[in-house]
Amino acid sequence: MKIPMRSFDESLPMALLQARETTMRRFRPLLAAHELTEQQWRVLRALAAADAPLQVGELADHTFLLAPSLSRILSTLEGRGFVARTTAQHDQRRANITLTTDGLRLVRKVAPTSEEAYGALEAAFGADRLRELLAELHALADLDLSHAKEAAS
16 A cells, blocks of 8 residues: 655654664663663753753753653652752742752763764764754754645645
């Protein structure tokens, strides 16, 4: 049965998933060595890169995690002493999330091996190609497709 849609091999979401899986194969072992999941590492990286504490919603946006998953991850990281929650002064219903000293120490410990994995990826794929790919992916992510159906009609 032929269905009128592009082939599986030409599916952008599938190609992105395949590229992500190939990429993450380099990173998973180094994260596992520190008993971290990919999602936990995303949270720690986002907090390390932030100039100030992040509210849960901001952290969810930065890490592309849904609130229930993020809540569970934060509980785990808090239990391990890597993050701290404090109540926002201006709104008692909101929590600010920060890295603890132990969390920052962990990020500093994992970062060099993460950079080695990036180096291997650059060596295999090419630094210029990787830079161009990232630029194209950022451009794709920035597209506003809310009116795409109207334009296609």
